[in-house]
Amino acid sequence: xxxxxxxxxxxxxxxxxxxxxxxxxxxxxxxxxxxxxxxxxxxxxxxxxxxxxxxxxxxxxxxxxxxxxxxxxxxxxxxxxxxxxxxxxxxxxxxxxxxxxxxxxxxxxxxxxxxxxxxxxxxxxxxxxxxxxxxxxxxxxxxxxxxxxxxxxxxxxxxxxxxxxxxxxxxxxxxxxxxxxxxxxxxxxxxxxxxxxxxxxxxxxxxxxxxxxxxxxxxxxxxx
Amino acid sequence: xxxxxxxxxxxxxxxxxxxxxxxxxxxxxxxxxxxxxxxxxxxxxxxxxxxxxxxxxxxxxxxxxxxxxxxxxxxxxxxxxxxxxxxxxxxxxxxxxxxxxxxxxxxxxxxxxxxxxxxxxxxxxxxxxxxxxxxxxxxxxxxxxxxxxxxxxxxxxxxxxxxxxxxxxxxxxxxxxxxxxxxxxxxxxxxxxxxxxxxxxxxxxxxxxxxxxxxxxx
Numbered sequence: 036x037x038x039x040x041x042x043x044x045x046x047x048x049x050x051x052x053x054x055x056x057x058x059x060x061x062x063x064x065x066x067x068x069x070x071x072x073x074x075x076x077x078x079x080x081x082x083x084x085x086x087x088x089x090x091x092x093x094x095x096x097x098x099x100x101x102x103x104x105x106x107x108x109x110x111x112x113x114x115x116x117x118x119x120x121x122x123x124x125x126x127x128x129x130x131x132x133x134x135x136x137x138x139x140x141x142x143x144x145x146x147x148x149x150x151x152x153x154x155x156x157x158x159x160x161x162x163x164x165x166x167x168x169x170x171x172x173x174x175x176x177x178x179x180x181x182x183x184x185x186x187x188x189x190x191x192x193x194x195x196x197x198x199x200x201x202x203x204x205x206x207x208x209x210x211x212x213x214x215x216x217x218x219x220x221x222x223x224x225x226x227x228x229x230x231x232x233x234x235x236x237x238x239x240x241x242x243x244x245x246x247x248x249x250x251x252x253x254x255x256x257x258x259x
Numbered sequence: 260x261x262x263x264x265x266x267x268x269x270x271x272x273x274x275x276x277x278x279x280x281x282x283x284x285x286x287x288x289x290x291x292x293x294x295x296x297x298x299x300x301x302x303x304x305x306x307x308x309x310x311x312x313x314x315x316x317x318x319x320x321x322x323x324x325x326x327x328x329x330x331x332x333x334x335x336x337x338x339x340x341x342x343x344x345x346x347x348x349x350x351x352x353x354x355x356x357x358x359x360x361x362x363x364x365x366x367x368x369x370x371x372x373x374x375x376x377x378x379x380x381x382x383x384x385x386x387x388x389x390x391x392x393x394x395x396x397x398x399x400x401x402x403x404x405x406x407x408x409x410x411x412x413x414x415x416x417x418x419x420x421x422x423x424x425x426x427x428x429x430x431x432x433x434x435x436x437x438x439x440x441x442x443x444x445x446x447x448x449x450x451x452x453x454x455x456x457x458x459x460x461x462x463x464x465x466x467x468x469x470x471x472x473x474x475x476x477x
Contacts, residue, residue, distance in 0.1 A: 062315040062352075063338040065331060088352075115393035126391060135392055138314065139356030139399030146353040159360060159399045162433040164384075178433070207349055208316050209332040214351040242351075 038201040038248045040230065044074035047224050047252040051075055051189050056084040058145065058190040058216040059097060063089060066209035068193035068226045070254045072096045075191070081105045086145070086185055088138060088212060090114035090122035101125050110185060112138035135165060140182050142215060148184035149218025149247075157182050190220030194243070197227045198236050201245030210242065217247040224250040263477040269442040269460035275410060277302040279368060279440055282408075283309055287365035290314065290400060293337045295410040296368035310346075312364055314396040316355045319347030336396065356396070359403035367404035369397070371411045371436075372428045373421050376472035378436040378448045380409065381428035401432030413441035420470045422446065422453070447477070 041047035048071055051057060057075070061067030076099055083106050090109050091098030100106050102121040114122050114133060125131040136144065137159050147155055156179035160166045170181040192213045195206040203225060205213055217223045230253050270278070272295060280302035283289055290312045291297050300322070303309050311320040313335045320335060321342035329340040350358075358364060371382040383397040384390065401407055411421055422439065439446040444466055445456040454475045458466055467474050 063334060065315070065334050065338075113393045113395040115391045123391060127389075133391075135394055137394050137398040138352070138396040139360055139403070142352035142356050157360065158402050161402070163398060163430045165394065165398070205349075207330065207332040207343070208313070208334055210349055210351055211316050212352050215353050 037199060038245065039250045040199065041250055041252040044070045044226065044252055044254065045077060047071060047226070047250050048074045048078055048189075048191070050222065051078060051080045053080055054082045055080060055189055056086065056187040058086040058185075058187040058212070058220055060190070060192040060211065060213045060216050061087065061089075062208065062211040063092065064096075065207075066193050066205070066211045066213055067096050068191045069096050071191040071193075071224060071226050071252070072100060076100055076103060076105065082107045084108040084110065086110045086141075086187060086216075088112050088141065089116065090119055090133075092116060093118045094121075098122065101131065104130060106131060108132040108134065110134040110136060110141070112136055112141050137165060141185070142212070144182055144185040145212070145215045145219045147182075148186045149215060152184060154181055154183045156180065185219065187216070187220040188222065190216040190223040192217055192223060192225045194225050194227050196236065197225060197230050197248070197251050198233050198245070199230060199251075200233050201225075201243075201248030201251060202236050202238075202241040203227070203243035203245075203248065204236060204240055205242055214243045217243045222249045223247055224252070226252050226254045228255060229253060263455065263463070264457040265463070266457070266459045271442075272298060273302075275440050275442065278445070279408065279410060280304075280307075282438075283307065283366055285309075288312055288318070288363065290359070290364055290367045290404065292367070292369040292400065294370040296370060297337070299368055299410075312355075312358065313341070314355050314359065314400070316350050316352060317343070317347060318350075319344045321347075356399050356403075359396075359399050362403065362405055364404040366406045366408060367400045368408045368410060369400060371409045371421065371439075373423050373426050374409055374411070374436050374439055374448075375423055375426050376448070376453045377451050378434045379426050380407070380431045380436050381426045382409075383431045384429045386429045397431050401435045406437050407432075407435045408438040408440065409436050410440045413443045414469075422470055422472060424471050
């Protein structure tokens with residue numbers, strides 16, 4: 036089924052409910068769907084589990100969700116930055132649970148969820164405190180850790196352009212987590228600069244096929 | 260194998276970076292970690308034909324962007340705006356780390372708090388009470404590349420060796436480091452044997468006296 040095209044960011048995120056697990060694309064600010072996050076803040080959903088590479092920067096986007104205590108748990112690889120003060124405060128106050136995951140394991144756990152994989156053995160993290168309590172196995176003389184998929188009810192993603200069928204193209208390093216999060220969430224909500232007619236995107240250049248996309252919203256060019 | 264060399268003065272950061280750059284094989288795919296390793300890119304020559312990987316999703320990364328080149332969608336792993344070189348490519352996070360974990364990168368250069376004689380690496384977390392842990396791609400980088408090299412100061416401010424028998428900081432990866440570049444010496448690590456390739460501003464004998472691991476002269 037072709038994706039729903041929402042008129043506004045608020046309409047796009049309206050289904051997100053208390054207690055939901057929400058993947059949010061972006062590496063730092065590149066690819067962070069800022070307008071969708073702002074809409075999520077406005078919609079009032081709380082007790083969220085957020086999956087993102089980071090835990091918010093400065094006073095925008097995910098950082099504001101954390102500041103307003105809408106997030107009860109963050110699954111990420113790199114929460115601590117010079118400008119992650121809202122995360123730091125919530126974490127130190129014991130008001131935010133952190134599941135720290137090596138970045139490549141985070142990516143592969145998201146990919147596994149989208150690909151229907153029940154778990155995988157990875158060498159990353161073997162012998163470290165991030166593997167404590169996890170099943171390990173020696174394979175061909177090397178140590179591996181069992182990691183499980185990360186599923187989500189929603190993904191918020193920023194892409195450059197979509198066609199009305201949900202096929203997506205991204206821009207430069209803003210692609211980062213978008214394509215895998217789109218596969219891993221039950222409902223993938225995408226903000227784009229523009230939505231074009233089918234046939235306007237070269238099929239050879241489509242990065243995320245529309246089958247993975249549920250909602251589109253045009254935000255306009257946010258790069259300038 | 261190289262043979263042992265020595266210089267009277269300790270290496271400067273630029274001299275260390277230049278030596279690392281010269282050691283990178285022509286045509287290699289390389290990931291340079293945040294901090295001192297980033298400086299290596301300033302000493303790579305175009306004749307070397309090295310391709311830089313940044314784990315947030317790009318091969319063919321160019322120099323830091325300035326002026327009109329700055330584009331928020333084009334950043335490196337340190338979130339600094341960079342440029343793309345002809346022949347660059349973009350890919351998503353799972354592909355980027357498959358590249359690394361799958362052994363497709365030739366060399367990764369990282370900073371470190373400590374390295375053990377057996378090549379165990381600590382560089383992600385001090386383990387101090389109250390410190391908020393952040394790992395990023397450190398564990399993937401440590402164990403993923405065909406060769407993992409470290410650039411670090413050899414001694415702490417208190418004068419203790421950062422090349423240790425056993426890590427006291429939390430582990431990033433086990434048995435993964437094969438070379439260490441420091442201001443005072445360059446070490447090759449293989450099969451639990453530490454070979455000193457060169458010393459700088461310190462004699463081999465003095466090094467043997469100050470480091471807690473057995474050292475062999477190249």
